[in-house]
Amino acid sequence: MGVTDKIKDLLEVIRNHIENGNFIDTRHAELRKKQRKILTRDVVYILMNGFHEKKKDKFDAYYQSWNYAIRGKLKSEGREIRVIISFDEEGMLIITAIELQ
């Protein structure tokens, strides 16, 4: 499968990456600026329990890979969060997380 092909069993692939600890949170610059304070733990919760929001997937031409949108509600608060993830040759990347309300 090339990086330009979309992953079909996305949620299962995400779950495997999380269970194996094979993901990189690239949001640290955002977190340092105190913007979008969504805990890494919350992001993981959404990825494990959310649904694939296919309409919001976008192809990143610069990195030649798909950015996928996973959306869900935090059990601890009911806040609705959308997490954008992607993949490179070595694993899963958390690109950003957005609060929807």
Place this chain on the structure above:
Amino acid sequence: MRKRKKQKHFIYEGCGFPVHLLNVPMVRVRDVWAPELDYNKLDLSILQVLAFKLARLTGKEIYYIRHYFELTTTQFAARFDVSFAAVLKWEKSANRPTKMNWTTEKDIRLFIIKHTINKPKILDDLYEKLETVVETKKSEIKIDVHEQASAA
């Protein structure tokens, strides 16, 4: 192939408050350096540090603990026998100590230890017993003097 390096000091904010990490493996992805961490292990380490922290817990730390255990404010309040408003007030303290009752804070710390550390069984048993104390209305104190003497 990702580029990698080791960074002596990195301030991790993914738990809502700064945590100073030392000797952190870093990886370059999408033009940024990001820490290459096992977040499950990191969360456990942070929780254990909080449980043994030699200062009162702050609002953000309470928020993190509550989120780690996936509890709503209502569930968290019920678990520690306080009001929903009290939990909100603690969390609003942000980076300042919550000023919660010390007994409650000790209970929160014990709760963390119970759920994160493989500790001696005796502490585990004690904690299990303490959890049911509220439910038990009457309890008689019984001491087997013979056993006590043998133990001595």
